[in-house]
Amino acid sequence: MRNYIIIGILLLGVISLNAQDKSNEDMKQKIEDLVSKMTLEEKASLCSGRDDWSTKPIERLDIPWIWVSDGPHGLRRAPATNVPGYGDQLPATCFPTASALAATWDLDLIEKLGVALGEECQAQDVNVLLGPGVNIKRSVLAGRNFEFFSEDPILSGELGAAFINGVQSQGVGTSLKHYVANNVETMRMYNNSDMDIRTLHEIYLRPFEIAVKKAQPWTVMACYNRVQGIYGTESPYILTEVLKNQWGFEGIVISDWFAVVDRVEGIKAGMHIEMPGVSTFNDELIVEAVKNGELEASVLDALVKEILQVVLKAKSLEKEGVELDAQAHHAFARQVAAEAATLLKNDNKVLPITKKKYKKVAIIGEFANNPRFQGNGSSEVKPTQLDKVLDILNQEYGNDFKFTYSQGYSLTDDVDYSMIAEAKEAAAKADIALVFAGLPLHYESEGIDRTHIDLPPSHNKLISEIALVQENSVVVLTNGSAITMPWINEVDGVLETWLGGQAGAGATADVLFGKVNPSGKLAETFPMKLEDTPAFFNFPGEQGEVIYGERIFVGYRYYDEKKMEPLFPFGFGLSYTTFEYSDLTVSAKNIKDTDGLVVTMNIKNTGETKGKEIVQLYVKDEESTLQRPEKELKKFAKIELNPGETKEVSFELNTRDFSYFDGHRALWIAESGAFDILVGASSRDIKLQETIQLQSTQIVPLAYNEYTFFREYWDNKETRELLKAMVPQWIGNFVPEGKSLDDAVFNDFLIDNPIIKLPYVTGGEVDQQGVKDFIEKCKGITYTP
Secondary structure, X not given: OHHHHHHHHXXXXXXXXXHHHHHHHHHHHHHHHHHHHOOHHHHHHOOEEOOOOEEOOEHHHOEOOOEEEEOOOOOEXXXXXXXXXXXXXXXXXXXXXXXXXXXXXXXXXXXXXXXHHHHHHHHXXXXXXXXXXXXXXXXXXXXXXXXXXXXXXXXHHHHHHHHHHHHHOOOOEEEEEEEOOOOOOOOOOOOEEEOOHHHHHHHHOHHHHHHHHHHOOOEEEEOOOEEOOEEOXXXXXXXXXXXXXXXXXXXXXXXXXXXXOOHHHHHHHOOOEEOOOOOOHHHHHHHHHHHOOOOOHHHHHHHHHHHHHHHXXXXXXXXXXXXXXXXHHHHHHHHHHHHHOEEEEEHHHOOOOOOOOOOEEEEEOHHHOOOOOOOOOOOOOXXXXXXXXXXXXXXXXXXXXXXXXXXXXXXXXXXXXXXXXXXXXXXXXXXXXXXXXXXXXXXXXXXXXOOOOOXXXXXXXXXXXXXXXXXXXXXXXXXXXXXXXXXXXXXXXXXXXXXXXXXXXXXXXXXXXXXXXXXXXXXXXXXXXXXXXOOHHHOOOEOOEEEOOOOOOOOHHHHHHHOOOOOEOOOOOEOOOOEEEEEEEEOOOEEEOOOOEEEEEEEEEOOOOOEEEEEEEEEEEXXXXXXXXOOEEEEEEEEEEOOOOEEEEXXXXXXXXXXXXXXXXXXXXXXXXXXXXXXXXXXXXXXXXXXXXXXXXXXXXXXXXXXOEHHHHHHOHHHHHHHHHHOHHHHHOOOOXXXXXXXOOOOHHHHOOEHHHHHHHOOOOXXXXXXXXXXXXHOOOEEOO
8 A cells, every 4th residue: 555655646746747847838938929929129128127116017918017125134015116115115024134134043944034024025915025135244344234144155145045945935036136246335336346256256156156056046136336347237257157157047137226337238248127117218228239230139038038937937926815914923023033142241140130140120221212123224124013122021021020221322312421320320229230232223224334333432331331330231232233342341241132123122031031042143253343354454445446355364264364363253152051062973084076075963952951052064174275264164053952962963065165266267176185174163162173185086177378387387297298398408408417307497587487488588499389389289288186
């Protein structure tokens, strides 16, 4: 009987696959038929939006329009597609912003959040949600950091993929943004992200690559800025060569709003839809370019077919009668915010607050009564409800504790110190003081960058003054990105709550009072001071040029390389319990790059409280041809453990986890040699280590040219033979008596010159054509790194 069941399941699977194939073929044929019936003007019209939030329909052919909407941590659905929707948007659940989501390091949780967002999109008739943002947090000053995940490309990409998979599981598309190197708000419509090709691939393209390959977002949003001198909306290399040809992207590219500069160049590059729709001017340019031969009709046809694929799919997956369960989503938002809360300091076990330790609790700071719960700009959500810490504490904990409240500062005046004396008096009379401080809304916003990373002066002074009169002082932070903490040695506790969304107040209370054990960890480094940061000299750029002088040394990579202590390192976060790491094993200590590697370790909860630990695996290349970071995050996992419980954690590494990008050869290369496998609780807290030997099997082209130094040609056995045949007399001048040409001892100055200079250096033994012929012979030569 069991065999019949298995056969039946297999047959159903085959039938399902066949039906899917048939459906895909039918869709493809329908699209072909539609395009064949369209006029040139109609094709061009599909390449721009109808208005603020919709694509263009073609009623003559029953081609529908679809609704797109901000934002990454909650829906900002305008009342109609032709209005901006700022202030009059429909209510939706405001979840924590990306900087908070990243602190969870929880892929399952982020996917569930994506599901919730997808449900809300269906309930409000939105077809594509404009998110997530996976741009790298290159500088702590970037005004939009609250909207992005991390300084690390692996963490950013994995979180982005989880988010996309969740949203799209509900029949709603996403828009992976802002592609690519959109890391500064100052002059963002023109600034050029000037970096080498290796940095572009290893740091800035990598999160997009992970998200595209693991989740296939329906759309990718092209950025405002230029990248290597070319606008992101018109770069064939970024939009077609990398995104489509190398990564296999199957969706469409839309522009960021008002990002398009040259529409025809954008079409050529592979940029499908210009947003928003404001006039027919650029559509007419497309028509004219086809008519005069500047743009091939087949290029336009290909983009139109891909647009139709997304539009028709979106319409086919719309659900009728979906209603928003606002209360359930609010409760879930509270859970997410609690998972994001990051305990940075807990001296003397000042937290959690329990009846055994405290009775009178001073609540200080306007944020406790007037919360900042999200960022400023296009991602602004109108929440379905908004919790306040002061209300939550009185409602849920008021029977067990006596709370007093002092405003402490004004959110409209950064240097108003008039309320500090009253706050000090309240703190002195309490058993513990909770100071709610952070960055006011105008400190962080889309469109502007920060000029410093300090709290308002009134907040800093308030914290220091409270610490003078209350030994049990805890700072509860509200901010979207890293800050300095000049008072860090004056207080016992620091809880980072980020921008926790509409239910963040409840989550903060849950963590402070021990209902939830904090498990968040930093997805970005907190520096001691601004001057310590990697991009300090090159941010935000000047005269339209942003030099990425730190190259691949972004975030913790930089602090490791400089051997510099940050305030709090990447991956750091405390818990109310403790964990023990042990028994690190690898599947083999000698592997080929094609083998893969399984890394296993045990994690034990050695405390008395259930808790979650984020296990981080880094890889270090002990010796490399090119400069590499001290270590790089490759894998991570979040696990929950009961007191005394042990769980095994396992990671699988592949060749990319050992590779660097060789910009000269445009290849990811894993070199033979020793690699350290480092497992820890943060980038600066490595608990376990093992070393493996990797043997590369890659066949890599030499990729030498006329500007390659003579030394490199000489060091390679095969090209050395060709050199000996080309200029034997000149080489002979450097051969000791009685020795062969192979024993030549060259002057460093002479051989550290491009091969193109050889006619001059050799006195004419070879001419320019001879050098070109030599280079041509070298082209087929390969090596194993």
